[in-house]
Each structure stands twice: as C-alpha cells, then as structure tokens.
Amino acid sequence: MKYVSTRGRAPVLSFEEVLLTGLARDGGLYVPECWPRFSADDIRGFQGLSYTETAVRVMAPFLGDIMTEDALADLVEDTYANFDHPDVAPLKKLGEAEWIMELFHGPTLAFKDYALQFLGRLFGYVLEKRGEHLTIVGATSGDTGSAAIEGCRGRDAIDIFILHPEGRVTEVQRRQMTTVHEPNVHNIAVQGTFDDCQDMVKAMFNDQAFRDRCRLSAVNSINWARIVAQIVFYFRAGAQLGAPETPLCFTVPTGNFGNVFAGYVAREMGLPVEQFIVGANRNDILTRFFLSGRLEITGVVPTISPSMDIQVSSNFERMLFELIDRDGLRVAETMDRFREQGAFSFEPDLLAKARSLFDSDSFDDDETKAVIRTIYEETGELIDPHSAIGLAAGRNKRRNRNIPMVAMATAHPAKFPQAVEEASGIHPELPENMADLYERKEHFTVLSNDLAEVQSFILDNLSERGAP
Numbered sequence: 001m002k003y004v005s006t007r008g009r010a011p012v013l014s015f016e017e018v019l020l021t022g023l024a025r026d027g028g029l030y031v032p033e034c035w036p037r038f039s040a041d042d043i044r045g046f047q048g049l050s051y052t053e054t055a056v057r058v059m060a061p062f063l064g065d066i067m068t069e070d071a072l073a074d075l076v077e078d079t080y081a082n083f084d085h086p087d088v089a090p091l092k093k094l095g096e097a098e099w100i101m102e103l104f105h106g107p108t109l110a111f112k113d114y115a116l117q118f119l120g121r122l123f124g125y126v127l128e129k130r131g132e133h134l135t136i137v138g139a140t141s142g143d144t145g146s147a148a149i150e151g152c153r154g155r156d157a158i159d160i161f162i163l164h165p166e167g168r169v170t171e172v173q174r175r176q177m178t179t180v181h182e183p184n185v186h187n188i189a190v191q192g193t194f195d196d197c198q199d200m201v202k203a204m205f206n207d208q209a210f211r212d213r214c215r216l217s218a219v220n221s222i223n224w225a226r227i228v229a230q231i232v233f234y235f236r237a238g239a240q241l242g243a244p245e246t247p248l249c250f251t252v253p254t255g256n257f258g259n260v261f262a263g264y265v266a267r268e269m270g271l272p273v274e275q276f277i278v279g280a281n282r283n284d285i286l287t288r289f290f291l292s293g294r295l296e297i298t299g300v301v302p303t304i305s306p307s308m309d310i311q312v313s314s315n316f317e318r319m320l321f322e323l324i325d326r327d328g329l330r331v332a333e334t335m336d337r338f339r340e341q342g343a344f345s346f347e348p349d350l351l352a353k354a355r356s357l358f359d360s361d362s363f364d365d366d367e368t369k370a371v372i373r374t375i376y377e378e379t380g381e382l383i384d385p386h387s388a389i390g391l392a393a394g395r396n397k398r399r400n401r402n403i404p405m406v407a408m409a410t411a412h413p414a415k416f417p418q419a420v421e422e423a424s425g426i427h428p429e430l431p432e433n434m435a436d437l438y439e440r441k442e443h444f445t446v447l448s449n450d451l452a453e454v455q456s457f458i459l460d461n462l463s464e465r466g467a468p
C-alpha cells in the first residue's frame with residue numbers, strides 16, 4: 001500500500017515511512033492511494049470474531065509488508081490485553097435500534113487509548129527493527145497526553161515529552177500523566193495556556209536543526225496509524241449488528257474529525273453505512289459547515305467536553321480530499337485560502353455531496369448536562385459529556401429509525417466527574433484498577449512559557465540512546 005499527500009505535492013511513501021513522518025512535506029496529510037475493499041462475504045466473515053481478530057483483518061491491508069500477519073496478531077493481542085473489558089469495546093443496547101459502543105476500557109479511560117496503545121507498540125516494533133530512536137513531543141489539553149504516555153511508557157527506543165498547561169487540565173487528566181514514572185516519560189507543566197504549549201511544539205517542529213538533532217516525531221491525530229486502529233470500531237459494531245445485511249448509522253462526538261473519518265473509511269471499504277452524525281459542543285464549526293457549506297473560525301470557548309474544544313479539525317482535510325475527488329492541488333488552494341481568511345465557502349454541489357452522508361448537531365453545556373440526566377433516568381447508564389453530545393446529536397438527526405444507530409461513547413464518566421455529578425447527582429467511580437489514582441505519587445517539571453527553556457530541558461533529559 002502506497003500513501004499520497006492530500007495536497008498532492010509530497011513524495012509517495014510506504015506505511016512505515018508515513019508512520020515515522022507525520023505531516024507531509026507539502027503541509028498535507030497522508031492517505032492511502034486507494035481504499036482496500038472487503039466483499040460482502042469478507043464482512044460476513046467478521047461475525048463471531050473477537051475484537052483482536054477483527055482488528056488484524058481490518059488493519060492488515062493498510063500495513064503492507066511492515067510485518068507478517070502473525071507478528072501483527074501478536075502485537076494486537078498485546079495491545080488490548082490490559083483493557084478492562086473482555087469485549088474490548090462492548091456494544092450495549094440502550095433502546096429500540098439504539099446502541100452505545102463503549103470505547104473507554106483502556107488505561108486512560110478515553111477512546112484515544114485504542115489507537116495510541118497500538119501506535120506505541122508499532123513505533124517500538126519499527127524502531128527496534130531499524131535500530132533507531134525517536135523523541136516524541138506533544139502538547140495536550142488532557143486526553144491525548146495521557147493516552148500517548150501510556151502507549152509509550154517503558155519503550156527504550158522512544159523518549160516522550162508532553163507539555164500541559166499548568167493548572168488547566170483536570171486532576172484526573174493530570175494524574176494520569178504525572179503518576180507514570182518510567183525514565184522515558186517526561187511531563188512538563190508549562191506556565192501558560194494550551195495554545196502556548198501547542199505553539200511551542202509547532203516551533204520545535206519548525207526548528208529544523210532541533211528537529212533533526214532529537215529526531216522529533218508526533219503522536220497527534222494526523223498520524224495515519226491512529227485512524228487505521230479506529231476503523232476497527234465500525235466493522236466490529238457492524239459484525240455484531242448483522243452487516244453486511246443490515247445497514248447502519250453512526251453518531252460520533254467530534255473534535256479533530258479523526259474518529260468519524262475512520263468510520264468514513266470503513267464505509268469506503270465496504271461497510272454499509274447510511275449516515276454519519278457529527279456531534280459538537282459550542283465549538284460548532286463543523287455543525288455550521290454541514291448546515292451552510294461555510295467553514296468559518298470563530299474562537300474557542302471552554303466547555304465541559306474539553307476534548308472537543310477545537311476550532312480547526314485537522315483530519316477534516318482528509319475528508320475534503322475525498323469530497324473534491326482527490327484533487328490535491330485544489331485542497332492545497334482551499335486550505336491556503338482558509339488559513340489566510342479564516343473562512344471558506346464551498347460550492348453547493350460539494351455541500352450536497354457532504355450532506356448526503358453527514359449530518360451534525362451541537363449542544364451547549366446546559367443541554368449536555370440535561371442529556372446526561374435524561375439518559376441516566378431512562379436507562380440507568382451514566383455517560384460522560386462527550387458521549388452525551390454524540391448520543392443527543394444522533395437522536396435529533398437520525399433519518400431512519402429502523403436502521404440501528406450506534407453512538408460512540410468516547411470517555412468513561414469518571415474521567416469528567418464534576419460535570420457528570422452536577423448533571424446526575426451521582427458521583428462516577430473510577431474503575432477498580434485506577435481507584436488509587438489520587439494517592440499515587442506525581443512527578444513533573446514546571447517550566448516557564450519559554451521555548452529556549454523547554455528545548456534545553458528536552459536536550460538535557462533525552463535518554464542515552466536519543467542523546468545527540
């Protein structure tokens with residue numbers, strides 16, 4: 001399998017190269033040259049498989065010859081072995097033709113674990129094979145940092161540095177990062193905002209000398225391997241609900257458009273999906289786009305679903321590439337214009353194409369809490385604010401109530417205890433294996449919002465293998 005850039009001007013790469021490269025040299029994102037297809041028989045064959053068996057079948061076509069199928073099966077087995085549910089991503093019936101897929105049974109209680117546990121192992125495998133070392137630097141407003149740290153802890157071939165804004169992540173999120181004590185994990189609390197952290201990470205990637213010296217790499221959601229691991233959710237739900245015979249509808253709480261794009265890929269690969277619903281909070285740029293065809297930046301407002309407090313969804317560029325028939329030069333033009341002007345209007349035919357498959361709805365914090373309360377009263381299920389938004393958007397926007405709808409539950413309620421308790425009056429308990437999180441010892445370094453200081457901290461703290 002070969003990979004091309006969404007902006008059409010970067011070299012064609014293999015999966016292994018894409019994994020290590022991240023962003024394409026022309027500023028675009030890598031996508032497969034063409035989508036692998038499963039036949040109806042192949043998809044029928046997924047019925048009765050385990051989560052990990054499904055994952056191997058779904059991911060193998062993307063990985064090319066990077067490893068044998070047996071090696072992949074071992075790696076996938078190992079990836080999900082410590083998840084705290086035997087089904088890995090259990091599907092629960094909520095109501096008539098309404099299902100919820102729980103994607104929070106990994107070590108940090110959010111769906112990002114499903115991809116980042118895999119990515120950490122994949123990096124480890126490839127780097128050992130090549131005898132190389134990588135330095136991962138990332139900024140987090142909460143969920144990505146902890147999931148990336150959990151995925152990379154203890155791997156000799158990787159040093160991971162995660163910048164979080166001091167005092168601006170929740171206690172659960174901070175503790176999930178700072179109570180990991182392997183020597184290759186480095187937590188930096190920056191005296192600044194999330195945007196300051198993000199800007200510093202971008203500056204480090206643009207500092208070519210520094211980038212080469214540390215062999216910098218990224219684990220943010222533009223990494224293609226993350227999308228690949230998420231495609232599995234959709235085939236897994238499909239197999240359990242009777243695909244290919246039964247068509248499906250998915251509703252997904254969305255930030256960077258990575259999860260729902262993985263669903264789109266599953267559909268391109270042959271899964272019969274009739275509709276995707278994109279859930280948003282008050283940061284509703286995507287909802288406005290699907291309504292009007294105009295992509296317009298306003299300004300980020302903080303909400304009780306912080307993992308969706310995003311203005312520009314990085315993976316939306318992959319969707320755009322598909323919508324405009326894989327015309328990379330047009331994507332490049334569109335993205336340039338969007339960046340210059342902060343807004344872009346698409347032609348009616350393109351909007352119509354997007355709307356034939358996607359709908360979207362958004363909810364403010366009060367509405368989100370009301371949904372959490374209602375679902376609890378109706379079903380006895382306590383859901384987190386992100387999952388509540390997905391479910392509510394689905395209930396509002398689904399077109400055909402006879403087609404099973406699957407709502408992606410992207411975080412455990414105990415990850416956002418305050419909002420959930422305010423909504424329902426119930427304090428959500430952490431799973432048993434994490435019950436002592438508040439007693440564990442923390443370890444992190446506070447640095448000022450100063451690029452030079454952060455860069456010299458990174459150089460001073462690289463492990464021997466990574467030291468320049």
Ligand SMILES: *Cc1c(COP(=O)(O)O)cnc(C)c1O
Pocket residue numbers: 110111112143144221253254255256257258259260307308386410411
């Ligand atoms: C990251 C995240 C999302 C958004 O997922 P995208 O792939 O960025 O659209 C939704 N919910 C939770 C809990 C998350 O951590």
